[in-house]
Structure formats: structure tokens, C-alpha cells
Amino acid sequence: MKKLINNPLNVVPESLEGMARAHPGLIKVHFDPNFVYRADAPREGKVAVISGGGSGHEPMHGGFVGYGMLDAACPGAVFTSPTPDQMYEAAKVVHGGAGILMIVKNYAGDVMNFDMAADLLRGEGFQVESVLIADDVAVESSLYSQGRRGTGTTVLAEKILGAAAEQGYDLQRLAELGRRVAENGRCMGMALTSCTVPHVGKPTFELGEEEMEIGIGIHGEPGRYREPLKPADEIVERLMEPILSDLPFRSGDRVICMVNSMGGTPLIELYIVYRKVAQICEERGIQIMRNLIGPYITSLEMAGTSITLLRTDDEMLTLWDHPVKTPALRWGM
Amino acid sequence: MKKLINNPLNVVPESLEGMARAHPGLIKVHFDPNFVYRADAPREGKVAVISGGGSGHEPMHGGFVGYGMLDAACPGAVFTSPTPDQMYEAAKVVHGGAGILMIVKNYAGDVMNFDMAADLLRGEGFQVESVLIADDVAVESSLYSQGRRGTGTTVLAEKILGAAAEQGYDLQRLAELGRRVAENGRCMGMALTSCTVPHVGKPTFELGEEEMEIGIGIHGEPGRYREPLKPADEIVERLMEPILSDLPFRSGDRVICMVNSMGGTPLIELYIVYRKVAQICEERGIQIMRNLIGPYITSLEMAGTSITLLRTDDEMLTLWDHPVKTPALRWGM
Amino acid sequence: MPLTQEAVRAWLQRCAAVLEENRDYLTQLDAAIGDADHGVNMDRGFKAAMARLTTLNAPDIGSIFKTVGMALVATVGGAGGPLYGTFFLQLGVKTAGKQELTPQDWAEALEAAVNGVIARGQARLGDKTMVDALLPALEAYKAALQDGASFVEALARSAAAAEEGMKATIPMVAKKGRASYLGERSAGHQDPGATSSYLILQAAAETWADVS
């Protein structure tokens, strides 16, 4: 295992300490329980938007805390959902009197831990709503299963809902918007290499020199199938087809597109991926209105990419363009 | 070789095409000769700031083209300096009547190719100045050698000089400021893994599972020495010592600090690195006024980091804070 | 002879030891169809629970279980945290105020605990989760008592049923939890949560083998 770390068991707290030192004007970090929160919290009269999940997906979620995005983020151990006390304490610190919106990725652990936190908070009289992101088309959706994983759409939802909260949306309207975002986002990812969880010390899965894994999640979970390495354009086709046919996206749709690095894939390759995504959208009459290209929701140092398309409307686009000032996403201010 | 590419020989043009499709409001891409330039070029009355170098260091330089930073960037083949015709044509397109400032990294190839372009341009009556970045303390400096490589300070110089040009600095003042930035920046890098040049298809160097390379450049060049892998905090000490003692940086100095990923090192690790950098600076009374943490000057997918410190003053800090709007760096607008 | 506070603590201690021993094993099982953290999470959680127990002056058995449940909720994370947290919190509810547990007390406590896990996670038998070990273990325990088996014998049958249930998860296609994202590819692997459940119930059978 080759990583720039000290003790594998201290990766999360030391990284959080680095974040706190790096962005004192934007965020603060609370330890034990761990959460990252806006330096200017609480914002009176604003719905507090909080999220969280296992660590190892940086910049998500802590890098998205700040004006126009999250009020707090709760990082669990690497690839492990956070515990209810984190969300409970974070919510109490950032709550501005207008309720709490939780953005939760659809993993059994995340759902249960956020549910327990919501129960605790509701028990103390807080208003809590949650938005569940389950956008990963690599997972067959079925009423009788866990449903889909939450992946790329989470980043877009955090931006859009954070902007809406900043603009004064009340909790109900925010939750409805959130569900609309969740319903209109689709994502699929692939890996060229596995990642290595620090305290495990060896790769989660083994891939041959000429193999790739299609349909992976963001936790080093094996994907849907494994096949011989292909040129980028064919890989993009393999990811785009299930995304496009699932919603389905149609000619005339206006989308926000994210081409995401799983952590180890550099920008020069992401642009090659984006080139093909844009060509496919163009051919189908789908308009990419905005894009994000870079490492936003990663799996440690895994090489690979995920593509997210979110079907938008004027409201979502306006919220997308709203200023944001966080460690990892910043524009308009 | 596991990369998201098509034909290894088309990596650069396809990636540029992706960039052009991704950021039509910010940049345009000219092919044959290849250069990226501001969508709103030429800016009348403004010194045109141009840079360039081999590809494989993305987002540098093309990702830094836009308001408040570069007017044009000339990407060569992967790790190969661009050719004079690229800088010559780019300069002619973005020239706004106030002269051309070239930001050149100190590699024999870059220097010669930029020199040839400058000669051509001067021959046609253009005013041309250049700023040479040679900040890599891993290289012993000597009058009888090539001197030091240009690395991390390049990013900081492009930001600061781009802002100064935007604020109306004339060519002479800009060149003087550029030299001041160059003199006050120091950088050192290390690798956990090699990178693989696409058309070569295998790693440039081999590193054992328990080895690291200290003092590498940004082209997969072997470093100054190889040694057993160490904890992050010790690695940071090994990089910081030569940086701090070289200028030297002293108590009371105010610096901009960049903790850079070589491409394959994720953010969670960079914050662990930054944590130690900040601790060391604190101990020595050096104030980190601003920071950049992320992949800014990479070596393809290499895992590793480089640390850059730039000693600043009020003028540089004001210019640093000036709005910038490029694909890879954006704030204030 | 019913279970004392001491016997309960001995079981929990043994759970902690067994989960530490099997940390890498559980993590490897989780790597195959999940995210390679189940062993590390359970080990971290039980260590935290044991630390809290050391300083706990427990008025009753219920508060011991409640302390363990709270510790697991706050330190395990993932799916395992809320599920095992609920398991022990429910054991705590049913044993509140008690200084001793009879075989019947244990039947009721275990029933509440297993039902708590099912309520929290919504998994059914055959979904390839810890429920596939827990539910058969509960049924076997209850059936054994009904058959007139001794406490020790009932615990042993319960652990054996958990083991069988754990092994039965191997061919299953997961319907809940992280492994469900794999679809058909989840078949052929033993569920990590069912495995940790077996280890915990097996620890009970072993620790309490000399109770009766």
C-alpha cells in the first residue's frame, strides 16, 4: 500500500485537521463526534442542509461545506457510514430555526444511521426532512431489493439544494425539490484499478493488467461485470447507454453533466471522456447546459470514472449558477 | 498501461477537443498548431500573458486560460515542450497591442522553443518579455549547469501575473513582478509511483512496493534519491527542509502554499500533507496567507505530491485575491 | 443456574475477543461482496463497548446491554452499527431491571433483539443478511426450550442453527445491504453480517456452556 498517510487508523482525523487548517475562513471541524460545518453557522432562518457518508470520497462531502452548499458534513470512517451521534450533534450546531434537510445516499448503513439521527432530532422537536439519492443505473432497481446506490447525483443535489436553502426555500419546498433532483439524476461508473482501504492495506479487488470493471460503486465494491480493457470511447458508450435509456433522456432534454474521476484518473483523461459524452449527447439532441469535470466523488485513489447526467429545468439551472464558496466548489464569489 | 484513452497518439488533440467542448464560454482551442486561448481574446490594451509546456501536467497550462490568468497556453506532446510555431501563432491571436509576456519553465527544450518564438515575434515588431521559472530545490543550482527545473511556482506565477496584466500593468512592470515571483518561489516533489507516457506504454521508472522517489520533476524524471517509504509526516519534513533552507524562509515571512497532487494522489492524502506543512510553518513563524490544495501541476497519473512555498508581499497577495475565471481556478466571479 | 451480570460480561468479553480474532476474516468476506470494512468496524465497536463497560457500575443486566448498544451505534457505523446497536439495545430493554436471566428471559430478549434488527433493516429470510443467521438461531433456541432441552443445549442448538444459516447465505443472491448491488454476482459468497452473528451466538454458547 503506497499512500501519503501516517497511521492508517488516523487517516480521517488527520485529514480533517488538514482541512480545518487549510480553510479557516470557510469551515470548522468538530472532533468526536466528527463533523465539518460552516464557519458562519448557524444561519438564522435558513434550512440547514447536512449530508455525510463514509470517508474516502473527498472532496465529498466536507469539501462542499460553505456558502451556497452544505451547512455540515459528517464523515464516517473510510467507506463506513457515519454514526447517528455525528448527524445529531452537527444538526444541533448548524440548525438555524428553519429545520434540517438531510441528503442521504441510498446505502443500508447510511439510511439507517441517518434515520436514527432524524428520530433523535425529531424527538427533541426539530423538523427534519431527508432526500434519498439512488441514482446508480449499474444496479437493477427492484421493489424487493435495497434499490440503487447513491452516487454522482449527490454532488449535484448538494449544490442545487444548498443554493435553494440559501435563497430561502422552506423545508417542504426544499425536500420536494430534492426529490425532483433525485428522480432526474442517473450515474454509472467504472474502474481501471481497485482502491486500497488504508486499514486493510491491500486492494479491495484485483484487476488484471488488461481488465476493467464496469458498474462499480464508490466503495471499491466490485461492479456489474468485468471485461477486457477497451478504448475510452467504447467505455463511454458502455456507461452512457444504461444512463440514457433508464430515465430515459430524450432529445430536447437539458442536462447538467458531471465527468468524475474516481481519484486516480487525471484530468487529461477526463477530457477525453467528456469529449465522447458530449458527442453522444449532441447526436441525441440532449443539451449539456453545465458541466463539472474533475475528482468530486472519489473512491480513494481508484483509477476510473463515473458519468452523471441530471435532467434539469430553469429552476435547477438558476440554482446551479447561484454563487457557491466551499473548499472544493467555488464560483460567483 | 491502464488509461482512459483511445489511440495513444491522439491523447493530446482529443483531450483538447474535450476541453473546447467543456468550456466554450471561457476558452477556444486552435488546432495545428495547438493552443488554448481566451474566448474573448484579444483584450485590447492588455499585455497578453502566454505560457505552455509539454502536455501531461493538466490542468496546467490550458486549465489556467481565462479572465485574470493566461491569455493563451501552448500544449506540446506529452512531456515534450511545444514548438515555436505554437507560441508564435498563439501570440498573434491574443496580442492586444501591449506586448507579450511569456512564462517559461526552465527546461532546455522549453527555453529554446520559447526563445525561437520570441525571436520570430520580435522580428515582426512585437514586444516580448519572458519570465523563467526555476524553483525546484531538488536540483542543485550551479552557474555551469542548466539550473533548476521550473515546477510549482509556475502555477502561482500564472495567477499573479495574469491578475497584474488584467489590472493594467505594462510589460516592463509585469516582467519585473514576474522575476520577483520567480525568485521567491521554491518547490520540491516526490513520487510514490511512476507515471506511464501513453505512447511509451510502460512506466518511466520502476519503484518497489516499499520505495519512494524524492526530488522528482514533473516529467517522470527520476528524482534525487530513492528510499524506503516513510510516513507522510516524515516525507513532508524531507520536502520542507530543502525548501525552507534554500531561500531561506524566515520567521515573519508571509507565504502562499500549494500542496499539489502529482495526479494520482487523492485529496484525503493531500490534506494529511497540508496538516504537517502547516504545523512546520507554524513552528517556524511562517504565515501561510493563502493556499491551494489539489492537482494543479501533475505528471499524468503519478501518485505523489509537491509542496510549493512562495514568499509574498501585499502586492502579490492583492493580485492573488483578484478574481479569476478559468476552467481550473475560479474565484471572485 | 440463571445468567448473572458476570456471565453476561464474560460473553461480551468473548465476543470482543472473537471479533478481534476474526477481524481480517470478516473484512475479507466483506471485500468480496461489500466494502471490506465489516471486520474492522465490529472490532472497533466492541473495543469501544468494552472500554465503556470497564468503568460502568451497572445496576442491572439491562444497562450493560444498553451501554454496549449505544457504544456500537456510536462507533461501528455502516449497516452493522445500527443493526447490532439495535440488537443490543433491545436485549437491554427486555432485561432492564434484571440481575439474572433465566432461559426464558433469554428467549424473550433474543426475540426482541432479532425483531429489532428486522424492523430496522427490513430484511427477510433469504435476503442474504445477518437475519439469515439470527432468525434460525432464535427459532432453534425457542424450539429447544419447548423440547425441554437444557439452557446449555438450547444455546448450542441456537449457535448450530446460526452456523447453518450463515452457510446457507453462500448461494443466495443478496436483496438487502451493499451486496445487493452486485445482483447475481453476490451468489457464491458467505455474508459477512451472518458470519459475525454466528460468531456472537457461538460465543454465547461457549461462554455459557457451564451455566446450568
Place this chain on the structure above:
Amino acid sequence: MPLTQEAVRAWLQRCAAVLEENRDYLTQLDAAIGDADHGVNMDRGFKAAMARLTTLNAPDIGSIFKTVGMALVATVGGAGGPLYGTFFLQLGVKTAGKQELTPQDWAEALEAAVNGVIARGQARLGDKTMVDALLPALEAYKAALQDGASFVEALARSAAAAEEGMKATIPMVAKKGRASYLGERSAGHQDPGATSSYLILQAAAETWADVS
């Protein structure tokens, strides 16, 4: 018999072929102390030059060399581009207007070319660069002519001196170019640029072996 346009084109063609053949070899040499691109760059450059030559209706030998020089400048990049570009541009300057080259013409042209490289790159003998092959080759060629050697013999001695110069770079510590950043660690490796220079001069000796 002096060199004709055809002989010059034949040399360049052979250079292109030899550089293609040695592409990976040169790249490997560059990987050891540089950035693993010298072979690829030279191959790309000479292919581009050959493409331009195909359609060139050259009025003189000078314009052939000039075309090659321009092509190299615009397509090789790195250090090799300006240096070899200058080399061929200078050959072009000295052979402008000529339809044939005598042994003496070649001496003057080569001298201008080598001096051009030195002026552009500021390398001295012993800096572990292409100059360590080029300069001895130039000297050997001039000395051979002075000794009354034939053109073919002079070319052969020039190529042999380039080879020796190339090998002499192995123990050197680089003072110029990318290898210089390695300091002492650059010793023990043969310089890629000196190697390509030797290949180019060796190609001349071979192509023109039947000239006289």
C-alpha cells in the same frame, strides 16, 4: 563524385528509417535520465520532414535541408526540436544555391550545423549532450580531409568519432538538458541525443559509402 540532391534525399530517408528503427531504443535511453520521449519525438519529426520532402520540388540542396529543419522545429518539440532544427537549417544556409556538395562543402556545412547547435544550446564538450558526438565527428571529418582521406573514408572516420563520443557520454555527469537535474545520478547512462546524432552521421557514412 560530389553529393547530388538525390544523395542528400537518400541520406535523409535513411535517417528517417534508422530513427524509426531505433525509436524505442532512444526512448529507453531517455527514460533512464530524461523523460522518455526522444525516440518518439525524432521519429515523429523525421516522418513529418519526409512528408514535406515528398511534395517539395527543390531548387537546390539548401532548400531540402531548410525544409527538413523547419519541419523538425515545428514537430519535434523538446530540446531535440530546436537543436536538430537548427542543425538542418544551418546545413541549409551553407548549401543554399548548390546542386552538388563537395567534401569541402560538407565540411563547411557540418561546421555551421554543429556550431548552430552549440550556439542554440550553450553546451560544451563533456556536458553529456549531442555535442559530445557532433563536435568530435566534425573534428574527425576535417582532420581526415586534411590527411588526404577520401570523402567516404572521411565520412566513416567522422561516424566512428561520433560513436566514440556517444559512448564517452556514459560516465559523464550531465551539465545541460534534462539529465542535468539528476546530478551524479546521470552518470552511467548513454546520452540519448548523442546517440541520435551518431545514428544520423552513421547514416550519412552508410548512404554515401559509394559516392566517391
